Amino acid sequence: MRIGELAARTGVSKDTLRFYEKIGLIEGDRLPNGYRDFPPETVTWLEYVRTAQALGFTLAEIARHGAELRDAPDSAEALSALFEDKIRIVDARMAALAALRADLTARVGTGCPLRAAERTG
Amino acid sequence: MRIGELAARTGVSKDTLRFYEKIGLIEGDRLPNGYRDFPPETVTWLEYVRTAQALGFTLAEIARHGAELRDAPDSAEALSALFEDKIRIVDARMAALAALRADLTARVGTGCPLRAAERTG
DNA sequence: CTAGACAGCGGAGTACGCTCCAAGGTCAAG
DNA sequence: CTTGACCTTGGAGCGTACTCCGCTGTCTAG
Numbered sequence: 001m002r003i004g005e006l007a008a009r010t011g012v013s014k015d016t017l018r019f020y021e022k023i024g025l026i027e028g029d030r031l032p033n034g035y036r037d038f039p040p041e042t043v044t045w046l047e048y049v050r051t052a053q054a055l056g057f058t059l060a061e062i063a064r065h066g067a068e069l070r071d072a073p074d075s076a077e078a079l080s081a082l083f084e085d086k087i088r089i090v091d092a093r094m095a096a097l098a099a100l101r102a103d104l105t106a107r108v109g110t111g112c113p114l115r116a117a118e119r120t121g
Numbered sequence: 122m123r124i125g126e127l128a129a130r131t132g133v134s135k136d137t138l139r140f141y142e143k144i145g146l147i148e149g150d151r152l153p154n155g156y157r158d159f160p161p162e163t164v165t166w167l168e169y170v171r172t173a174q175a176l177g178f179t180l181a182e183i184a185r186h187g188a189e190l191r192d193a194p195d196s197a198e199a200l201s202a203l204f205e206d207k208i209r210i211v212d213a214r215m216a217a218l219a220a221l222r223a224d225l226t227a228r229v230g231t232g233c234p235l236r237a238a239e240r241t242g
Numbered sequence: 243c244t245a246g247a248c249a250g251c252g253g254a255g256t257a258c259g260c261t262c263c264a265a266g267g268t269c270a271a272g
Numbered sequence: 273c274t275t276g277a278c279c280t281t282g283g284a285g286c287g288t289a290c291t292c293c294g295c296t297g298t299c300t301a302g
Contacts, residue, residue, distance in 0.1 A: 124279075139281095
């Protein structure tokens with residue numbers, strides 16, 4: 001599909017898509033007239049990109065993951081290892097969030113804003 | 122305390138601390154000689170800043186929270202509301218992480234990298 | 243053939259979050 | 273009085289992630 005359709009389907013602007021192609025985050029062929037031609041799975045990939053990005057992964061990291069996936073397209077084990085790595089990162093982030101949540105919960109009801117978690121004695 | 126000690130205690134560089142002061146994220150007095158003089162609770166505040174930042178809050182957001190806390194220093198209810206807001210945000214982020222985790226888990230073992238969660242039929 | 247939608251390219255600009263630098267002031271110790 | 277650690281300021285520069293712009297090319301419909 002051409003860039004306009006991809007933009008419409010994913011909500012990612014054309015400029016951003018060109019930028020993503022430039023940094024290797026997405027890949028596509030070219031039509032005889034020079035227009036970009038993206039495969040349909042790019043939509044899925046971009047959804048994944050958005051999610052990963054929202055979770056704090058940089059585009060460079062995400063691009064690297066995509067590249068690794070392309071490098072080992074048949075090795076289910078390599079893929080599993082990669083995903084498990086990401087799961088570990090996600091777990092760590094969730095733990096951090098849980099800690100902040102507990103911290104916030106503890107502060108709710110106490111009246112100390114910046115001094116916060118200090119032993120209220 | 123002066124900027125060097127604050128930097129040493131928090132692991133935040135002096136340059137960054139001056140930058141934080143410039144954007145209103147931290148506040149301090151001045152000694153007669155012009156040196157910055159930060160109150161001890163700035164250490165706690167910066168730890169909080171680091172955590173919040175790691176979770177994806179921008180410095181502007183964090184500064185705003187700090188300002189709101191300063192505006193309503195006695196209103197425990199306002200504080201609780203603010204913290205509860207943040208807890209909701211944290212919960213949303215945790216849900217997103219859980220979704221990504223599930224997604225990743227589902228992909229582990231399947232051999233489809235970019236096409237990923239597509240109904241493998 | 244012309245209009246209009248769509249595409250391409252390169253380059254500038256923006257916002258965020260630092261990071262480094264140069265030139266200079268302050269202060270305690272020797 | 274000098275040395276050295278510590279502090280000041282302003283401004284430049286950097287990496288990330290876009291975003292906008294102007295100009296030009298392509299294709300389809302009337």
